[in-house]
Each structure stands twice: as C-alpha cells, then as structure tokens.
Amino acid sequence: MRHASWQELLASPAPASHVVQIVDNDDFLASGVALFAAEGLQRGEAVILTGTEAHLRALRRELLAKNVDYDAAVRRGQLSVNEVQRCLEGILYHGMPDAAAYDAMVGAALAKARAAYSAVRWWGESGSFLHLHGNAKAAVALEELRGAAARKHGVGILCSFLCDRFDPRSYDGILRDVCSVHTHVIPADDYVRYRLAVNRAIAEILGEIKGPLLQSLLSWKGLACDLPSSQALLFWIRETLPDQFHSVLARVKAYA
Numbered sequence: 001m002r003h004a005s006w007q008e009l010l011a012s013p014a015p016a017s018h019v020v021q022i023v024d025n026d027d028f029l030a031s032g033v034a035l036f037a038a039e040g041l042q043r044g045e046a047v048i049l050t051g052t053e054a055h056l057r058a059l060r061r062e063l064l065a066k067n068v069d070y071d072a073a074v075r076r077g078q079l080s081v082n083e084v085q086r087c088l089e090g091i092l093y094h095g096m097p098d099a100a101a102y103d104a105m106v107g108a109a110l111a112k113a114r115a116a117y118s119a120v121r122w123w124g125e126s127g128s129f130l131h132l133h134g135n136a137k138a139a140v141a142l143e144e145l146r147g148a149a150a151r152k153h154g155v156g157i158l159c160s161f162l163c164d165r166f167d168p169r170s171y172d173g174i175l176r177d178v179c180s181v182h183t184h185v186i187p188a189d190d191y192v193r194y195r196l197a198v199n200r201a202i203a204e205i206l207g208e209i210k211g212p213l214l215q216s217l218l219s220w221k222g223l224a225c226d227l228p229s230s231q232a233l234l235f236w237i238r239e240t241l242p243d244q245f246h247s248v249l250a251r252v253k254a255y256a
C-alpha cells in the first residue's frame with residue numbers, strides 16, 4: 001500500500017512491516033521516530049528504541065514535547081531504551097552480525113515487552129551506525145536480519161539510515177541495497193516538495209516521457225519495496241537512462 005505521507009505510514013505501520021527512513025539531518029530523524037513511538041505508546045503498544053546516546057536524548061525531548069510521560073512509560077516497561085553500540089557488541093562476530101545471536105537478542109527483548117503488551121514497535125539505527133563506521137556489508141546484512149525478525153514476530157520495525165539520496169553513487173550502492181531489504185521507504189521529509197522537484201527536473205532534462213520510454217517505465221518492475229513514485233522514478237532513470245541520470249539528480253537536489 002502506498003502512503004500519502006510518512007506521517008500516515010509511521011502512525012499506523014502494518015504488522016511485520018520493515019520501514020526505512022532515509023535521513024540527512026537529525027531533526028527529521030527525531031520527528032519521524034518520535035511520531036512512531038508516541039503513536040505506539042498512546043495505542044497501548046510496547047516501544048523499543050535503539051540508538052546513539054545523542055539521538056536517544058533528542059527523542060526524549062521530542063516525546064516530552066508530545067506530552068508523553070516518558071519516565072512513567074519506562075518504569076512500567078512499555079518503553080525500552082537501548083544504546084546502539086552496546087547492542088551491536090553482543091551480535092557482531094568478525095565484523096558481521098551473527099544470526100543466532102541476533103535472534104536470541106530479539107527474542108529476549110520481545111518476550112520482555114510482550115509480558116504486558118500484545119503489540120510491539122521497534123526503532124533502531126544499527127545498520128546506519130555500521131555504515132557510518134565503514135562497514136556497509138554488515139549494515140545491509142543486519143537490515144536483512146531485522147526484516148526477518150519483523151516477519152517472524154509480527155512487529156513493526158522502523159530503521160533510520162543516514163544516506164545522501166543526492167549522491168549518484170548511492171543508487172548503485174548503499175541506497176539501493178538498503179531500500180531493497182525493507183518493505184517501505186521514506187526518502188524525504190516532504191513528499192509533495194520532493195515530487196515537484198523530481199517532476200520539474202525530469203521535464204527539463206528528459207522532456208515528456210512517452211512512446212518507448214513510457215513503455216519502459218510501465219513495464220519496469222522496480223525495487224521490492226513500497227516507496228513514493230518520485231523516488232521510484234529516480235531509480236528507473238538510473239537504470240534506463242544512465243547518461244542522463246546525473247543531470248536529473250543534480251536538478252532534483254537544486255529544486256528540493
């Protein structure tokens with residue numbers, strides 16, 4: 001199901017969904033995760049947050065601003081907060097995540113959360129943390145494990161991933177890889193502005209998409225995830241019109 005906004009998606013994520021929020025600033029990360037967490041707490045769900053100390057502090061401020069009784073939620077076990085580096089230390093072996101160790105960690109965390117709450121939401125930035133520390137392979141492998149956990153346990157998982165969506169190299173690398181292992185992608189904080197920027201750039205560089213080009217677009221299978229049409233168009237251009245892609249992406253960046 002394609003959502004009109006990231007707010008709609010994060011307010012009520014489907015069970016077993018594995019959403020990735022592509023971020024380029026801390027404010028967008030905090031606003032997105034705070035909405036995800038606050039809605040879960042208000043609906044009586046357990047919420048697990050796994051992030052850096054700086055981001056966890058920012059999330060506490062955002063949740064308090066939303067009138068969430070943060071400390072009370074922690075005391076009653078509805079809200080669990082974990083530092084990402086310490087969590088990773090328990091599952092990484094020779095620089096790669098160990099599936100058995102990860103499953104054990106997830107199982108223990110969910111058993112604790114479900115002792116009193118039937119539904120669980122989980123936010124983390126473990127993959128992004130690994131990528132930022134130069135281990136993109138481990139980052140993607142960990143996101144695959146998180147996706148499997150979402151399906152196995154029926155939890156809604158949100159990942160925040162720091163990545164430059166205006167870097168053309170990422171469309172053959174980390175951005176494409178990360179999108180491909182999630183069910184839903186949030187590529188920008190303002191879907192309308194982003195769509196208008198993409199449409200304007202395409203009109204100026206490519207002109208009207210018609211004839212064989214339109215047939216190519218209509219037959220393109222895309223990535224195995226749900227993402228706004230604006231971002232899907234950019235992936236399609238990278239694959240179909242690589243000579244034009246850099247110019248289009250540069251215009252999108254200028255307009256967005």
